[in-house]
Amino acid sequence: MTTGPDADRPPVPCRDCKTPLKSAQGQARGRGEQCWREYRRRLRAAQAATAAPAGPVRTSTAGLDGPDLFTTEEITDVE
Numbered sequence: 001m002t003t004g005p006d007a008d009r010p011p012v013p014c015r016d017c018k019t020p021l022k023s024a025q026g027q028a029r030g031r032g033e034q035c036w037r038e039y040r041r042r043l044r045a046a047q048a049a050t051a052a053p054a055g056p057v058r059t060s061t062a063g064l065d066g067p068d069l070f071t072t073e074e075i076t077d078v079e
């Protein structure tokens with residue numbers, strides 16, 4: 001047997017561009033080098049969007065409903 005190691009297995013196509021992946025690393029990831037970078041770039045962008053939501057950031061608890069640690073009047077009412 002002088003055939004290559006990948007001669008007996010069907011070529012794994014890239015999930016994005018359907019190009020047959022030649023490297024074992026690409027086959028394990030399911031994407032070629034180019035598409036893998038693009039995939040990770042989109043993934044990080046999506047994670048950044050959820051980690052840091054757009055809009056004003058609330059820095060104080062003023063305006064929140066319900067009693068907080070500084071409103072002790074209602075708590076000392078208990079006999």
Ligand SMILES: [Zn+2]
Nearest residue numbers: 014017032035
């Ligand atoms: Zn691809």
